[in-house]
Amino acid sequence: DAGITQSPRHKVTETGTPVTLRCHQTENHRYMYWYRQDPGHGLRLIHYSYGVKDTDKGEVSDGYSVSRSKTEDFLLTLESATSSQTSVYFCAVERSAGGGNEQFFGPGTRLTVL
Amino acid sequence: LAKTTQPISMDSYEGQEVNITCSHNNIATNDYITWYQQFPSQGPRFIIQGYKTKVTNEVASLFIPADRKSSTLSLPRVSLSDTAVYYCLVGPTGTASKLTFGTGTRLQVTL
Numbered sequence: 001d002a003g004i005t006q007s008p009r010h011k012v013t014e015t016g017t018p019v020t021l022r023c024h025q026t027e028n029h030r031y032m033y034w035y036r037q038d039p040g041h042g043l044r045l046i047h048y049s050y051g052v053k054d055t056d057k058g059e060v061s062d063g064y065s066v067s068r069s070k071t072e073d074f075l076l077t078l079e080s081a082t083s084s085q086t087s088v089y090f091c092a093v094e095r096s097a098g099g100g101n102e103q104f105f106g107p108g109t110r111l112t113v114l
Numbered sequence: 115l116a117k118t119t120q121p122i123s124m125d126s127y128e129g130q131e132v133n134i135t136c137s138h139n140n141i142a143t144n145d146y147i148t149w150y151q152q153f154p155s156q157g158p159r160f161i162i163q164g165y166k167t168k169v170t171n172e173v174a175s176l177f178i179p180a181d182r183k184s185s186t187l188s189l190p191r192v193s194l195s196d197t198a199v200y201y202c203l204v205g206p207t208g209t210a211s212k213l214t215f216g217t218g219t220r221l222q223v224t225l
Contacts, residue, residue, distance in 0.1 A: 035215070040217065042201070042217040042218055043215035090158075101146075103150075104160065105156075105159070106157055107157060108155070
């Protein structure tokens, strides 16, 4: 599992409240990702990081921000949660393998915004 | 990034070989082809990755023709536990890969 943990694993919150999800890794991987998964959409990339303090937007970044102050932690923040952000959020790290790279995913966080 | 097309769903009986084909007509020279498997309520899991010809590991084989415009994931003798969603991804490696997972192929294995 590449030493990836996500917290919290489940969260219910109300519209308009801020929410922060945490991804923690123990293997010092450079690249980290946040995805969301919704029925009928597969996984969609929200933000990714290629190092401490280096982040960039994915295809569905509106309404989300990220921070990476340490190699091991990648935080995803919903500044003001909306019902459309109800989803399962997966964090992933990427490591080199045999000339290519592979991503390892965390267990996911199920977020419900009421 | 290369766009991929794969069947929405497939059905198989236990013990059969399953081949899932992915089309990626605009694959770039430095793109790799990677397959992931996802069970319900879990994150995707890396299965296999290749650049050209054939790659085999303990789980699956990946066949890539010379023009690399498609690839086939082959699962030998599937079991009920292989019921999952399978994603084909195409993109460069060695950098932060902005890969698109799409909706994948839902494989249902029955007795």
